[in-house]
Amino acid sequence: MSVAFQKQPPPPIKEDAILLEPILHTGGRFYFTVSVLLAIIAFAVFAYSTQFRKGLGVTGLGRPVYWGFYITNFVFFIGISHAGTLISAVLRILGAEWRRTITRSAEVITVMVILFGVGNVLIDLGRPDRLMNIIYHGRFQSPLLWDVCSITVYLTMSTAYLYLPLIPDIAILRDHTNKWHWFYRMLALGWTGTPRQMRVLERIISVMAIIVIPVAVSVHTVISFIFAMTIQPMWHSAIFGPYFVVGAIFSGIAALICAMALIRWVYHLDEYFKKLHFNNLGLMLLAMCFAWFYFTVSEFLTTFYGNEPAHMAIFWMKISGPFATHFWTMVVTCFVIPVAILSRKRTRTIAGTVIASISVNIGMYLERFIIVVPSLSQPRLPHASSVTYSPTWVEWSILAGCTAAFILMYVLFTKVFPIVSIWEVQEGREKSIAEVTERLKSYLPEPQSAPPGVSTRPLESMGVAQ
Amino acid sequence: MAKWGMTIDLDRCTACQACVTACQAENNLPPTGPEEADRGRSFTWMEMIPFAGEGEHPKVLERLLPRPCFHCENPPCVKVCPVGATFLNEEGIVGQIFSRCIGCRYCTTACPYTARYFNWTKPQWPEPMGKALDPDVSVRPKGVVEKCTFCHHRLQNARDNARAENRPLKPGEYTPACVESCPTKAMVFGDMADPNSEVSKSANSRRAYRLLEDLGTKPKVIYLREGD
Numbered sequence: 001m002s003v004a005f006q007k008q009p010p011p012p013i014k015e016d017a018i019l020l021e022p023i024l025h026t027g028g029r030f031y032f033t034v035s036v037l038l039a040i041i042a043f044a045v046f047a048y049s050t051q052f053r054k055g056l057g058v059t060g061l062g063r064p065v066y067w068g069f070y071i072t073n074f075v076f077f078i079g080i081s082h083a084g085t086l087i088s089a090v091l092r093i094l095g096a097e098w099r100r101t102i103t104r105s106a107e108v109i110t111v112m113v114i115l116f117g118v119g120n121v122l123i124d125l126g127r128p129d130r131l132m133n134i135i136y137h138g139r140f141q142s143p144l145l146w147d148v149c150s151i152t153v154y155l156t157m158s159t160a161y162l163y164l165p166l167i168p169d170i171a172i173l174r175d176h177t178n179k180w181h182w183f184y185r186m187l188a189l190g191w192t193g194t195p196r197q198m199r200v201l202e203r204i205i206s207v208m209a210i211i212v213i214p215v216a217v218s219v220h221t222v223i224s225f226i227f228a229m230t231i232q233p234m235w236h237s238a239i240f241g242p243y244f245v246v247g248a249i250f251s252g253i254a255a256l257i258c259a260m261a262l263i264r265w266v267y268h269l270d271e272y273f274k275k276l277h278f279n280n281l282g283l284m285l286l287a288m289c290f291a292w293f294y295f296t297v298s299e300f301l302t303t304f305y306g307n308e309p310a311h312m313a314i315f316w317m318k319i320s321g322p323f324a325t326h327f328w329t330m331v332v333t334c335f336v337i338p339v340a341i342l343s344r345k346r347t348r349t350i351a352g353t354v355i356a357s358i359s360v361n362i363g364m365y366l367e368r369f370i371i372v373v374p375s376l377s378q379p380r381l382p383h384a385s386s387v388t389y390s391p392t393w394v395e396w397s398i399l400a401g402c403t404a405a406f407i408l409m410y411v412l413f414t415k416v417f418p419i420v421s422i423w424e425v426q427e428g429r430e431k432s433i434a435e436v437t438e439r440l441k442s443y444l445p446e447p448q449s450a451p452p453g454v455s456t457r458p459l460e461s462m463g464v465a466q
Numbered sequence: 467m468a469k470w471g472m473t474i475d476l477d478r479c480t481a482c483q484a485c486v487t488a489c490q491a492e493n494n495l496p497p498t499g500p501e502e503a504d505r506g507r508s509f510t511w512m513e514m515i516p517f518a519g520e521g522e523h524p525k526v527l528e529r530l531l532p533r534p535c536f537h538c539e540n541p542p543c544v545k546v547c548p549v550g551a552t553f554l555n556e557e558g559i560v561g562q563i564f565s566r567c568i569g570c571r572y573c574t575t576a577c578p579y580t581a582r583y584f585n586w587t588k589p590q591w592p593e594p595m596g597k598a599l600d601p602d603v604s605v606r607p608k609g610v611v612e613k614c615t616f617c618h619h620r621l622q623n624a625r626d627n628a629r630a631e632n633r634p635l636k637p638g639e640y641t642p643a644c645v646e647s648c649p650t651k652a653m654v655f656g657d658m659a660d661p662n663s664e665v666s667k668s669a670n671s672r673r674a675y676r677l678l679e680d681l682g683t684k685p686k687v688i689y690l691r692e693g694d
């Protein structure tokens with residue numbers, strides 16, 4: 001039992017004291033980072049207020065390209081959010097012991113970034129003041145309503161899934177620090193770490209880890225349905241559900257690697273985010289890389305072979321037309337670079353996985369962009385004016401602002417809560433080493449006494465020469 | 467119950483664009499100017515769509531096709547609207563509730579005919595055009611989607627008149643502005659549910675076809691092929 005502090009003074013946590021450092025001490029670097037981020041956010045707020053006053057005319061959108069950056073951001077950010085909950089849940093269920101230090105940092109990404117995914121849809125609305133019409137007049141026939149439901153469920157579950165494993169750590173903060181005592185006492189929900197509390201908590205966490213997986217898969221499937229349910233060329237595709245989910249996990253792992261590298265560097269957590277973690281996540285990223293490539297090839301080959309004119313118009317726009325730069329950059333950044341780096345042990349270092357992850361995130365943004373925009377750029381009917389979409393300063397500022405706000409919220413989280421789960425690390429030290437030994441033994445066949453007539457020297461009986 | 471529909475005889479159409487202009491005046495479509503039009507922000511509920519011409523320069527036979535909203539019987543735009551701001555009514559008209567639309571532009575991306583328009587900015591009319599607005603049609607605010615309504619307000623007016631005189635609606639009493647303005651009578655409008663109406667007879671022509679018919683949207687605007 002790791003944190004059983006009943007009445008007696010809490011035992012010191014000197015081994016993991018470094019994890020409380022970011023919460024207890026704040027340096028100039030923090031204020032500098034926060035002010036830079038706030039400046040970017042302030043500019044984005046100004047950009048949005050311009051759009052709010054003048055209408056969506058301040059964007060680069062027009063007929064027929066009705067959707068652009070905002071919808072791309074929406075798909076991209078919700079994709080990133082698959083980092084946390086899904087990866088953490090899978091690792092927990094599989095009992096991957098190396099997860100202990102990284103699950104928290106992954107789960108935080110989910111909850112924080114999902115807000116900006118939703119935020120971008122709201123920014124994209126022509127009449128945000130009428131948002132409540134979705135409740136008053138909601139029509140469940142529209143895939144947008146499906147999204148409202150699935151994202152709400154996902155956000156709620158991810159928040160709970162982040163909060164539950166936080167409770168013992170909040171109790172540590174309550175007992176060991178003088179900072180905001182009332183705040184931590186409230187959030188700790190009277191946690192004392194009794195065996196019963198521990199049992200209940202671990203039970204809930206393992207149940208949630210299982211439920212949250214289908215929820216996460218459904219969220220990105222439903223997002224792909226927004227496109228796939230229309231009859232627009234290269235959107236109307238049954239592969240879109242799994243294609244989006246794979247892309248989401250792909251970019252999610254990449255985002256997690258970047259976040260972990262930053263935390264490791266800023267808070268000197270080399271002991272917690274080891275080379276092993278980056279190596280393992282790098283291998284997961286490599287696997288997703290091939291999965292993503294498989295889906296991309298399936299999607300484009302089916303279109304090409306079918307050779308339907310409306311679809312081919314979009315196809316050629318991507319392969320050799322106005323979106324060729326985006327497309328081929330995507331192929332290089334999503335496949336060539338990460339495979340080159342991650343498939344060799346020599347380059348699968350921390351720096352290597354971080355470079356591959358940055359590359360994947362750029363590529364996945366481009367992927368979302370060339371899913372959204374080209375299908376709209378070439379409508380089925382000939383068109384009087386040919387519009388080439390290019391985002392304006394407003395759209396660029398809002399993208400930068402959302403990214404900055406996400407980073408800011410992440411930074412603030414690390415200043416209020418431990419970004420590495422203290423109790424899970426302690427539990428790993430105190431309990432799991434013995435548990436894993438036991439578990440490993442249970443995987444292996446029991447040594448049995450030999451039945452009569454069989455030599456007790458198995459090698460000899462099988463005719464193996466001594 | 468009437469099913470309103472239209473036929474457009476391309477043998478008769480001279481591409482004079484009277485229908486385009488009549489629609490803009492009738493439905494208070496704001497003029498956007500050439501710069502905004504180049505960015506895809508012009509309003510043309512009735513639009514002339516250019517098809518690839520035949521022949522070589524300078525003797526090219528350009529083909530222009532007048533394209534209103536097709537008021538599909540299976541409208542892809544209506545399906546996707548999250549708030550029911552666009553709907554297919556019993557008489558086959560695909561309407562738009564400007565005051566309910568949240569401006570998500572899902573319908574505009576779902577329409578395979580790109581027949582829907584969005585108010586990117588607050589609509590403005592140069593003086594004195596702003597004083598000549600049609601009082602029967604509401605001016606749309608910024609941020610909502612709009613489209614051809616088959617001049618639905620004309621149906622309401624015609625029905626009010628008929629009701630005042632205590633008689634049923636007569637054929638030809640309700641006609642959209644585009645049809646009324648056509649100098650060559652290329653467009654015929656009326657009740658498709660009535661097999662004896664002029665539009666039904668016209669729609670039974672061997673030359674009749676619908677645009678992108680294979681999509682299964684069942685447009686109620688039917689073209690009569692050029693030739694013979």
